[in-house]
Structures are given as C-alpha cells and as structure tokens.
Amino acid sequence: MSDFIAVLANPSAGRGRHRGLLPGVVEALGTAGHAVRILTAGSGIEAEAACHAAVADGAAAVVAVGGDGTVHRALQSVAGQPAGFGVVPAGTGNDFASAVGVPPDPLAAAAGIAVALRDDRAHRFDLARTVDAHGERRWFCAVMAAGFDALVNERANRMRRPTGPRRYDLAIVLELARLRARRYTLTLDGEELAFPAEIVAVGNCASYGGGMRMLPDADPADGLLDVLFAAPLGRLDLMRLKPRLRGGTHVRDPRVTVRRAREVRIMAEGIVAYADGERLGPLPVEVSCVPGAVRLLR
Incomplete structure (x- = not known):
C-alpha cells in the first residue's frame, strides 16, 4: 500500500501521560484522505527501520507522536526526502516542535498535519547532519x-x-x-x-x-x-x-x-x-x- 501516513508513536513518551492519545490522533490524521498506518517497533533501532521502510514503500508522510527522541528517530528516514514530516508533541521535551511552530496541543497538531497534507502545504526547515x-x-x-x-x-x-x-x-x-x-x-x-x-x-x-x-x-x-x-x-x-x-x-x-x-x-x-x-x-x-x-x- 502506498500513499499512506505512517505514524511512529512512543507510548512511554511524557512518562505515559498521553498513553490514550493515539486513537484521537489517528482519527484527526485520517481526515487528510490517506490511510493511516501505525508503525510497530520495540526499540529505537526498530523504530528507525520501520520509518525507513515506510518511506521506501511510498508514505506520503511520517508522523512522530512523542518527544524529541521520537522525532529524532523518525527524522532519519525523511531528512532530505520528498515525504512530509509531522510532529504530534507528546513528550517530556518537545523542543523541536516548539521551535518550528507546532501547536502544543497534540490533537490540534494532528489536525494541522492533516490540513497541510490535504492542501499540499509544507514548510521547509533546516536540520543538522553529523x-x-x-x-x-x-x-x-x-x-x-x-x-x-x-x-x-x-x-x-x-x-x-x-x-x-x-x-x-x-x-x-x-x-x-x-x-x-x-x-x-x-x-x-x-x-x-x-x-x-x-x-x-x-x-x-x-x-x-x-x-x-x-x-x-x-x-x-x-x-x-x-x-x-x-x-x-x-x-x-x-x-x-x-x-x-x-x-x-x-x-x-x-x-x-x-x-x-x-x-x-x-x-x-x-x-x-x-x-x-x-x-x-x-x-x-x-x-x-x-x-x-x-x-x-x-
């Protein structure tokens, strides 16, 4: 299946305070008109591999649900690639999301991602490469x-x-x-x-x-x-x-x-x-x- 939204979610992000968030995020993302695929991973390495596989499979976007650590893992697959990237801030630290103007409310952020994807609107931001x-x-x-x-x-x-x-x-x-x-x-x-x-x-x-x-x-x-x-x-x-x-x-x-x-x-x-x-x-x-x-x- 191609042209889908891949979601990397960290259930322990923010010390678990957003554990029940995912169904609402999936519902909001679904309004973009794309299928939503939840990526499964038991470790950081598996998370990165799942994101890379999703991009190779034609994902329209990769969405990180979590904090900066989750964002970091997901970014390895979309940096320099045409796939879009979305952040749903749900971590203890949401520093990247804050810096690039993502709404602090997770469901509002998910809704914004859906609108941007539906309207084919994206903002370009720098990344650091090591x-x-x-x-x-x-x-x-x-x-x-x-x-x-x-x-x-x-x-x-x-x-x-x-x-x-x-x-x-x-x-x-x-x-x-x-x-x-x-x-x-x-x-x-x-x-x-x-x-x-x-x-x-x-x-x-x-x-x-x-x-x-x-x-x-x-x-x-x-x-x-x-x-x-x-x-x-x-x-x-x-x-x-x-x-x-x-x-x-x-x-x-x-x-x-x-x-x-x-x-x-x-x-x-x-x-x-x-x-x-x-x-x-x-x-x-x-x-x-x-x-x-x-x-x-x-």
Whole structure:
C-alpha cells in the first residue's frame, strides 16, 4: 500500500501521560484522505527501520507522536526526502516542535498535519547532519551536547539504579564530583580554535531537555548552526549557571561564547556526544547545517 501516513508513536513518551492519545490522533490524521498506518517497533533501532521502510514503500508522510527522541528517530528516514514530516508533541521535551511552530496541543497538531497534507502545504526547515570518525551519518533537529550534559547522559544510561528522574539527578552529582575542563579543538567553517571547557553545544534550535534554552537565538530556518562554549567554570559556577538556561540568560556571562557556522568539527578526549537526547557516539564529530532538509507539515 502506498500513499499512506505512517505514524511512529512512543507510548512511554511524557512518562505515559498521553498513553490514550493515539486513537484521537489517528482519527484527526485520517481526515487528510490517506490511510493511516501505525508503525510497530520495540526499540529505537526498530523504530528507525520501520520509518525507513515506510518511506521506501511510498508514505506520503511520517508522523512522530512523542518527544524529541521520537522525532529524532523518525527524522532519519525523511531528512532530505520528498515525504512530509509531522510532529504530534507528546513528550517530556518537545523542543523541536516548539521551535518550528507546532501547536502544543497534540490533537490540534494532528489536525494541522492533516490540513497541510490535504492542501499540499509544507514548510521547509533546516536540520543538522553529523558524521562521526567511522563515517556514519545521522541527523538531529535540536541541540547536540558535547560537554558536561553529554557526560551526565552517558553516565545515567550506564546506571541501572535508581529508576526514573532520580537516576539523572544522581548522575549529575557523580559527574560534578569528577568535573574537570577538557581540551577541545573546535573548527568553525575552517577556523580552528583550541581551548579548555566544560560546556560545549551545537544547535539547530534554541532549546533542549524540555525548554532549557542553551542557544536562545538559534533559528532552524537560517541555514546556520549556533555553537556555544564556555571557559572553565568549576563546580559552583557551573551549578549557578545551569538555572539560567531556562531563560537563556547564561549567554550574558562573559565566560560564555556563542558563534555561528555552517560546518563545525568538535574534537575532545573522553566525550560521547548526545543529540536530541539520543546517543550519537564518541568525538570527534563533524556537524553541518543542511538548509530546508525537512518538509514539515503543520
């Protein structure tokens, strides 16, 4: 069956608070006049494979129902492709959806996708494309963490206990205890910079982690990546800076630098990069902005 809407839904997104949402989303999407196919997957790898198969089978659109992690998985199949892409925000973090003007109400978002598909109307937005040391390519939509936040994510993912948000809180405490500035080499459109830092991030959108505005002026339609790095802060000043991320006021600190570039290369020892909250892999990583890489339906 071709010319259908493929739906990738994460039932555990948003800690399960939207678990009963899917029937209403399917009903709203069906008003576009296309059949709706729910994709089944038991893991992130299976989710990506299902989305790729749907696009190869002629899907008119792929719709991600969940947060930024679900969006990240679905994007791997539609980036640079003619298939449309829709987001129904139902996660703990919906940073990409917020950045590109998707309605925060899930059913309103689904209805907007249906109207856009029926009217053949789409908006083009940029995506970031990464290439690791082994030549593997991936796409991300929001922010790539390559400093302290990435270390916390990596540690939390290795821990079996405690469960839930407490695991992340404990990972923060453990990483703070061993905090040290690392030596980075950063190349921005051919300009090489070398410096010690604890915070490094590259973004296509302003926020990550459910509204932390790491790169408050990032624009997913300007053809550029925003890059942030900070001089060594130490434990106390790092924790003082963190609460300011919600309002994006941390960029006023004179120790924080923000630059823009089309192509970025980040190199440092002992750092595993995370993008959209998903594990990318160890540095070095090359990141490039691909203008208009996704046809967003909203």
